[in-house]
Amino acid sequence: MTSLKSKLDHYIKNKIMHIPDGFISPPVAVMTTVISAGVLTLSFSKMGKDVKAPVIALTTAFIFAAQMINFPVAGGTSGHLLGATLAVVILGDPWVATISISTVLLIQALLFADGGITALGANIFNMGIVGVWVSWLLVTTIQRLLGGAKKRLPLAAGITAAISTVSAAVSCSLLLIISGTAPLNLVLPAMTGTHILIGVGEGLITGSVLRYLLATNPDLLPDDESKLDKWLVPVIGTLLVAGVLSLLASSWPDGLEKVAENLGFIHLAENVRVEVPTPFADYQISGINEQIGTSISGVLGTLICFGLAFFMTKFISRKSA
Amino acid sequence: MLKLSLFLRLRLSLILVISTALIKTNNWSFLFIYILIALCWCIFLKTPIKILLKLLGAELILLSLMALPLGGEKAGFLMVRSLICLLIMNSFLLSVPKYHLSIALKGLPLPKKMQEIVILTGEYLEILLLEIQHMEISAKLRSLNGNSNWLRYISAAMIGSLYLRSLDRAQRVYDAMVIRGYNGTFPLEIDNNKSENFMLIILSIMVMSLTFSSYKIWIN
Numbered sequence: 163m164t165s166l167k168s169k170l171d172h173y174i175k176n177k178i179m180h181i182p183d184g185f186i187s188p189p190v191a192v193m194t195t196v197i198s199a200g201v202l203t204l205s206f207s208k209m210g211k212d213v214k215a216p217v218i219a220l221t222t223a224f225i226f227a228a229q230m231i232n233f234p235v236a237g238g239t240s241g242h243l244l245g246a247t248l249a250v251v252i253l254g255d256p257w258v259a260t261i262s263i264s265t266v267l268l269i270q271a272l273l274f275a276d277g278g279i280t281a282l283g284a285n286i287f288n289m290g291i292v293g294v295w296v297s298w299l300l301v302t303t304i305q306r307l308l309g310g311a312k313k314r315l316p317l318a319a320g321i322t323a324a325i326s327t328v329s330a331a332v333s334c335s336l337l338l339i340i341s342g343t344a345p346l347n348l349v350l351p352a353m354t355g356t357h358i359l360i361g362v363g364e365g366l367i368t369g370s371v372l373r374y375l376l377a378t379n380p381d382l383l384p385d386d387e388s389k390l391d392k393w394l395v396p397v398i399g400t401l402l403v404a405g406v407l408s409l410l411a412s413s414w415p416d417g418l419e420k421v422a423e424n425l426g427f428i429h430l431a432e433n434v435r436v437e438v439p440t441p442f443a444d445y446q447i448s449g450i451n452e453q454i455g456t457s458i459s460g461v462l463g464t465l466i467c468f469g470l471a472f473f474m475t476k477f478i479s480r481k482s483a
Numbered sequence: 484m485l486k487l488s489l490f491l492r493l494r495l496s497l498i499l500v501i502s503t504a505l506i507k508t509n510n511w512s513f514l515f516i517y518i519l520i521a522l523c524w525c526i527f528l529k530t531p532i533k534i535l536l537k538l539l540g541a542e543l544i545l546l547s548l549m550a551l552p553l554g555g556e557k558a559g560f561l562m563v564r565s566l567i568c569l570l571i572m573n574s575f576l577l578s579v580p581k582y583h584l585s586i587a588l589k590g591l592p593l594p595k596k597m598q599e600i601v602i603l604t605g606e607y608l609e610i611l612l613l614e615i616q617h618m619e620i621s622a623k624l625r626s627l628n629g630n631s632n633w634l635r636y637i638s639a640a641m642i643g644s645l646y647l648r649s650l651d652r653a654q655r656v657y658d659a660m661v662i663r664g665y666n667g668t669f670p671l672e673i674d675n676n677k678s679e680n681f682m683l684i685i686l687s688i689m690v691m692s693l694t695f696s697s698y699k700i701w702i703n
Contacts, residue, residue, distance in 0.1 A: 182546065183504035183568035184561055191505075206596055215596070216660070219603030220653035226604070227611035227649070228642050243642070252646070265600050269608070272591070273584055275538075275572040278565070279497055280504035343561070370639030371646070379647060 180270065181285055181334065183278030187341035194337065195283030201291050202264055205257040218253075222262045225249055226269065228371075244330070246293035247301060247323035247368050251315065252375075254384050256298035263290040284337050293330040297322050302387055307398055310387040316376060320369025324361035325406055331357035332454070350454065397468065404460035489583055490590030491679045492528065495686060496575040499524060500568045502690040506697045509560050513697035514567070520690075521570045528578035535573055542569050610652055614645060 186194075225245035245266070249259040264286045270276040277285045305318035335353040338344050375382055422428040442459040446452060487495070503517045525535070546565050550558040579587060588602050618641060657665075 182565045183500060184506075184564035185550075187508075188505050202597070203594075206594070215599045216603055216653060216657045219600050220607050220649055222600065222604045223607035223611050224646050224649045226608055227615055227645060261597075261600065265597070265604055268601060269604060272588070273576065273605070275569055275576060278504060278568060279500045279572070280568075367639060367642065371642045374639050374643030375646065378643065382650075 180267075180277030181281040181288075181337070183280050185278070185341070185343050186281055186284050186337055187343075190337055190341045191280045191283060193283075194287040198264070198283040198286040198291065201260060202286070205260045208257040209261065210255060210258075218258055218262055218265070221249060221253055222265045222269075225262060226266050229266075243367050244289060244293065244323075244327055244364055246289060246326050246330070247297040247319050247364075248371060250294055250297045250301060251319050251368075251372060251384065252382065256294055259294045259298070260290050263294055284334075288330045288333045288337070292333040293326045296326040296329040300325060303398060304402075306387045312380065312383065312386045313376065315383060316369040316372040319372050320365040322365075323368035324365030327361035327364045328354060328357050331360075351452070354454070400464050400468075401461060404464040405457050408456050408460040488676065488679060489579065489587050491676075491683060492575055492579075493587045493590050494592075494683055496524070496571055498683075498687050498690060499571045502694040503564060503567045503571065505694050506564065509556060510697045511560070513693065514560065514563060516693065517567050518563075521567045521574070524571055525574040528574050530574040530577045534577055535570070538573050538577075539566060539569060542566065607649070607653060607656070610656070611645070611649055614648055614652070618645065 225243075225248065228243050228245060228248070246259065246263055249262045250256055253259050253262060267277060267282060267285050267290060271279055271282050271285070300322040301315075301319050304321055305314050308314040308318055331353045332350070335346075335350045338349050339346050343349075372383065419428065422431070441447070442455075442463065445456050445459045445463075447455040447458055499517075499520065503514075503521070506513050506517065525532075543562070543566065546562045550562045550565075576584070584605070588605055589598070591598060591601070593601065622641075
């Protein structure tokens with residue numbers, strides 16, 4: 163279908179998240195194939211009747227072709243568009259987007275030997291289901307969070323694309339861990355770390371492409387969304403900062419710790435007479451990767467703070483009334 | 484010499500890949516049997532060896548990046564097993580003329596709607612990949628290269644205009660299809676050769692039995 167050069171290019175550019183044959187265990191392969199087949203069947207039944215096969219095929223071919231255009235990441239490696247968020251936005255329907263991304267993966271596996279045949283179910287699960295549905299859940303929410311106007315869609319889609327890329331990578335890591343292919347402490351930091359960088363690129367490209375389409379042919383994009391209720395804006399915003407931006411938090415010590423280290427009294431922090439067990443010490447959860455632990459403890463901490471503040475305010479306002 | 488149809492070759496390749504991928508981890512003796520089967524398959528299909536080796540070389544680098552951090556025998560096994568799968572699939576892909584690949588997709592055991600989308604995507608893909616080549620040539624002619632070459636690739640305008648051009652091209656292709664009688668379903672002519680189907684079933688049972696026995700021997 164393409165020349166050897168383009169095939170080689172595609173090989174090199176597409177290897178970031180495509181699980182090859184033999185890397186997942188038979189039970190995981192069967193389980194993900196069953197789930198993916200189920201979701202695809204459901205997608206075909208839920209797909210709007212006015213959506214024609216040529217339209218899906220064109221968008222699928224476009225996503226595939228757009229993946230051929232790469233961008234530099236770091237250290238001499240390059241990334242490319244994964245396209246889940248872009249597919250959700252331009253197709254306007256997560257069911258159709260699932261079909262589209264799954265078809266891209268099927269063609270990559272069959273015609274380009276890119277991504278395993280036995281891992282096809284797993285690859286569809288990671289990118290066609292997790293990637294697409296995280297995108298769909300977030301893009302409208304973030305657009306509404308930003309005011310709901312159509313002109314905010316590129317920014318919302320950009321942020322969503324970055325998050326969905328990392329989500330798909332985390333899902334991919336989990337499948338490799340469940341398969342017993344790689345240990346959690348090895349695969350999760352490696353996949354998350356790389357895909358945070360790729361996610362930034364994905365976000366920039368998705369946002370910029372949609373900005374271009376908004377400027378040249380705005381009718382192709384969905385209309386304005388209604389604004390979020392006022393009280394939801396800080397809640398969702400805070401959860402996004404605590405759960406997502408915390409993945410990028412620096413692991414270096416804070417100012418006091420650094421001074422304590424330099425002046426040699428950091429050990430005094432360990433001379434505690436009565437040790438109180440805390441479940442999220444140092445914003446970590448034992449047994450879970452550092453970044454993911456920070457993210458989970460960030461979300462839980464935010465919810466606890468919100469709950470406490472909410473009930474205290476209720477209590478005080480009732481007393482003063 | 485035995486001549487197999489395109490559909491049978493695709494289906495056999497898929498079955499061999501699945502059987503190889505499911506071999507019990509660290510069962511080297513069975514993996515060795517599949518290495519021999521894959522090599523026989525490659526010779527039978529008369530795959531161009533030079534191109535195949537280039538592709539497998541590129542693949543080996545990427546597989547080693549994924550597997551080597553796991554260390555030791557496990558990484559070696561995973562890499563070899565994946566390489567055999569790639570050897571089988573690439574042997575098929577490289578032995579088929581490019582315009583036959585779309586036809587081969589018709590032989591896939593997929594639901595009709597999915598099959599239609601896959602075939603249409605294959606058709607559109609060729610048009611779009613040509614479009615990308617044209618855009619890259621245009622960019623070079625406009626001197627968009629040199630040190631800031633990467634800016635061309637990151638250009639959102641390039642991807643955005645690719646989409647707009649694709650829409651235009653796809654509309655024309657779709658109109659042409661409608662004029663030629665397309666009414667929502669793609670004409671699919673799958674050759675149902677009984678002797679080939681029988682051969683496929685027998686070979687599938689043989690290779691799958693081989694794979695399952697890798698688990699039994701491992702337990703003993």
